[in-house]
Amino acid sequence: MNTILEQTFSVPFRYPVCFTEDLFDPKNTILADVLRGERVPKVLFVIDSGVADTHPHLIKQIKAYSESFQVVFTLAAEPIIVLGGEACKNDEVFYQQIVEATHLFGIDRHSYIAVIGGGAVLDMVGFAAAISHRGIRLIRIPTTVLSQNDSAVGVKNSINAFGKKNYLGTFTPPNAVLNDFNFLKTLNDRDWRAGISEAIKVALIKDLSFFEWLEANGEALANRDMAPMKEHIIRSAKMHMDHISGKDPFEFGSSRPLDFGHWAAHKLEKLSDFRIRHGEAVAIGIALDSTYSFLNGKISQEDLNRIINLIKILGFELYASELQGDNLIKGLKEFQEHLGGQLTITLLEKLGKGIEVHEMDEELIRQSVDLLQSFQEKSSLITS
Incomplete structure (x- = not known):
């Protein structure tokens, strides 16, 4: 005799895709509004090395922003800088660095990872967030035209493996996508x-x-x-x-x-x-x-x-x-x-x-x- 039980349920997904300028100006509350809730969550920032080099004051701006909204969120640690471009998806050491950081800094499922960078870095960090604790909340802050008009608004995260593009990955929607047009001004x-x-x-x-x-x-x-x-x-x-x-x-x-x-x-x-x-x-x-x-x-x-x-x-x-x-x-x-x-x-x-x-x-x-x-x-x- 066979016994078959069928499970059916649906889970709605909802996340904002915002377009703005001067995201880390304390007068701009978009990021704080996304993070605002009953708890004061920890946020781990991960930044594309190319973005960090082009915007040398970015980390200082992030810290000043967090000070202005310390009743809303706290920084989990010093922002992590990771190699930008497709190279960050080709070597497992990069996503493992993010996974290890979630362990070292106590990033749990009520915390956030906020990733700032181009599409490859967003892919890699999103993958690391998705497999840590079965899913850590992710905020994407895309800095290139391609990531703002396409890849960042979707639900895919990935790294490359076995010589194949995006071989390992997840379908995991972000909690928010925050597009700052000012990042585009410094693109080559x-x-x-x-x-x-x-x-x-x-x-x-x-x-x-x-x-x-x-x-x-x-x-x-x-x-x-x-x-x-x-x-x-x-x-x-x-x-x-x-x-x-x-x-x-x-x-x-x-x-x-x-x-x-x-x-x-x-x-x-x-x-x-x-x-x-x-x-x-x-x-x-x-x-x-x-x-x-x-x-x-x-x-x-x-x-x-x-x-x-x-x-x-x-x-x-x-x-x-x-x-x-x-x-x-x-x-x-x-x-x-x-x-x-x-x-x-x-x-x-x-x-x-x-x-x-x-x-x-x-x-x-x-x-x-x-x-x-x-x-x-x-x-x-x-x-x-």
């Missing part, structure tokens, strides 16, 4: 540009009007105009949030339309030994899959030219030598393994609308790579 041109590729991605698969807005404001964005940068970040973040809340936030299925352009991007990052940054690889991945969509008869020549032109206006490369050969093709299998189930790739049905396919023609992929090389070397688009 490369990092300023890189994150815009994620906005192109979500616009191409979901919203033609947003793509048209990016076209109209491409030169202003490339020239570091802050007003359109703020607007694009908020619009992109909102579209990513709407997608996450609307269907499959923990990715139980094989469908991941928000990974348009990413199967090649993830492989390209690794093949280049991360010389090509994530946002730059995504731009090339978008160009590749858009070109494939054209060669496969899904979008028109005019549509492809518009996409390539926007990517070029923003200053992205369209081609990298690592795209040649069989290594890129192997990325399809790795992408399928990462998702589980059948291969599911998002292509373009038209501008503003994605379509899912379950197989890709290797010869068309190679032809797409050759076209991208032509676009890059000849600085010209397809003509009739």
Whole structure:
């Protein structure tokens, strides 16, 4: 005789995604309001080394802020500085440093870890927080365009392992995401540009009007105009949030339309030994899959030219030598393994609308790579 008991319950998740300036000015209460409660929690700050170097007064500002709100929260310890960039996800010593800190400083499930930095550091620290005590409250304070308009607003945390990107990770929502636009002012041109590729991605698969807005404001964005940068970040973040809340936030299925352009991007990052940054690889991945969509008869020549032109206006490369050969093709299998189930790739049905396919023609992929090389070397688009 079999006895089967079925357990069913649901847990709602809610967290604010805030956009502000001067986050650590005592006149700005957003952070204090997030931390305010019946208890006075301890907060452990973890800071990206690149951010700490660029903002030498940041730790002093954090300490002054905590003094102003000592009835709301206390600092658990001196802020921890960790290596920034993808390197922090490649070596387990970095996430273990955060886990050890939760032990040494008594960071419990009623405490907070507040991480300040780019997407890689947010990923790594979020992973460490998620596995410590089965989940320590996390506040993300993203400092790059890519992390503010995309990665920080989601529910994923990860590190790299076995030579594969994001192999170890969790789906754990943050308690809050606090975006301070002032951090963007100190980005170099490369990092300023890189994150815009994620906005192109979500616009191409979901919203033609947003793509048209990016076209109209491409030169202003490339020239570091802050007003359109703020607007694009908020619009992109909102579209990513709407997608996450609307269907499959923990990715139980094989469908991941928000990974348009990413199967090649993830492989390209690794093949280049991360010389090509994530946002730059995504731009090339978008160009590749858009070109494939054209060669496969899904979008028109005019549509492809518009996409390539926007990517070029923003200053992205369209081609990298690592795209040649069989290594890129192997990325399809790795992408399928990462998702589980059948291969599911998002292509373009038209501008503003994605379509899912379950197989890709290797010869068309190679032809797409050759076209991208032509676009890059000849600085010209397809003509009739």
